[in-house]
Amino acid sequence: MLVSILTEQLFSAKGWRIAATTRQGERVVVNLEPTRANAICSGCGEVKTRIHDVKAARAWRHTDCWNVPTLVRASARRVRCRHCGVRIEQVPWARTKSRFTHAFEAEVLRRARDCSISGVCRQLGLHWTSVMRLIERWVEESAARQFRKPLRVIGVDEVSYGRGKRKYLTIVWDHTRARVVWIGQGRERDTLDAFFAKLGPRRSRRIRVVTMDMWQGYIGSVKAHAPLAELVFDRFHIERYLTQAVEEVRRQEFFRRRGVYRDAVRGKKWLLLTKFRRLRRRKRRELMALLAMNRRLFKAYLFRSNSSTHGPTRPSRVCAPSSSDGADCSTGHGSHRSSRSTIC
Numbered sequence: 001m002l003v004s005i006l007t008e009q010l011f012s013a014k015g016w017r018i019a020a021t022t023r024q025g026e027r028v029v030v031n032l033e034p035t036r037a038n039a040i041c042s043g044c045g046e047v048k049t050r051i052h053d054v055k056a057a058r059a060w061r062h063t064d065c066w067n068v069p070t071l072v073r074a075s076a077r078r079v080r081c082r083h084c085g086v087r088i089e090q091v092p093w094a095r096t097k098s099r100f101t102h103a104f105e106a107e108v109l110r111r112a113r114d115c116s117i118s119g120v121c122r123q124l125g126l127h128w129t130s131v132m133r134l135i136e137r138w139v140e141e142s143a144a145r146q147f148r149k150p151l152r153v154i155g156v157d158e159v160s161y162g163r164g165k166r167k168y169l170t171i172v173w174d175h176t177r178a179r180v181v182w183i184g185q186g187r188e189r190d191t192l193d194a195f196f197a198k199l200g201p202r203r204s205r206r207i208r209v210v211t212m213d214m215w216q217g218y219i220g221s222v223k224a225h226a227p228l229a230e231l232v233f234d235r236f237h238i239e240r241y242l243t244q245a246v247e248e249v250r251r252q253e254f255f256r257r258r259g260v261y262r263d264a265v266r267g268k269k270w271l272l273l274t275k276f277r278r279l280r281r282r283k284r285r286e287l288m289a290l291l292a293m294n295r296r297l298f299k300a301y302l303f304r305s306n307s308s309t310h311g312p313t314r315p316s317r318v319c320a321p322s323s324s325d326g327a328d329c330s331t332g333h334g335s336h337r338s339s340r341s342t343i344c
């Protein structure tokens with residue numbers, strides 16, 4: 001029974017058979033032996049009949065069998081290949097140089113998707129580095145696969161990592177397939193330039209939409225390499241700049257006004273920044289009274305509210321910021337209103 005289940009689990013390992021299944025302490029060890037005289041070269045994937053030698057038996061960690069840690073043990077052969085020289089054979093249950101079977105690696109990645117790295121380490125008794133290497137390799141291979149597919153609507157963003165001095169990675173993903181296609185070190189213009197260099201000028205020109213935050217390095221790179229692409233800034237950053245603009249107007253009004261008008265805007269930062277629908281009735285009345293007293297503040301508040309409500313939910317033409325602070329930018333129709341208003 002045990003052998004038959006394990007055989008099934010062992011992914012139809014063609015060319016190998018289970019010679020014995022033993023229990024060593026707390027582990028189950030499945031010993032495999034080859035059934036064919038030939039072997040597959042791990043360098044080029046060709047079938048080779050010339051066996052150089054047989055390596056000592058080694059073990060691969062496999063998925064647990066009835067919660068009992070399971071190892072697969074086999075003596076891999078080395079083949080003589082006219083392309084690659086003497087190479088270890090490719091076994092069907094694991095990658096070359098990996099200490100885990102394909103099934104176990106898939107198990108690690110599945111768990112890592114649902115819980116923390118430390119949690120995976122505790123559950124499976126693995127070292128943190130081993131789990132991270134598996135994840136890194138999976139991300140790289142997945143990104144390389146996705147990179148080869150047509151790219152029309154992409155997103156660019158940075159993520160920070162590390163303690164002390166911040167380090168950044170630039171992530172490029174395909175909105176159409178919702179997959180990461182490229183990862184680069186840093187968040188400078190050169191970083192994104194490297195992506196377009198790898199993509200090539202012909203594929204770069206076919207990109208239609210690029211979503212991003214208002215980072216000048218990214219904007220410059222996209223304009224240089226993908227001139228036909230429309231820039232779409234994400235709503236989070238637009239709202240942040242609008243919020244900053246309202247607060248700046250409030251501060252200006254505080255220093256500009258005197259007497260009761262100054263007192264009216266004193267300490268009203270959060271009253272203005274909180275969404276209207278989240279305010280209690282008393283606060284709403286307070287807000288309306290404040291806006292009735294101050295025309296500039298009223299215009300700023302109204303502009304922010306309208307822009308937040310009607311921000312872009314789909315790719316649309318958006319103006320690029322002319323300055324690094326981006327406060328004079330908004331959505332396509334919002335920018336038209338901002339040009340007429342005096343708040344920015």
Ligand SMILES: [Zn+2]
Nearest residue numbers: 041044081084
């Ligand atoms: Zn070869």
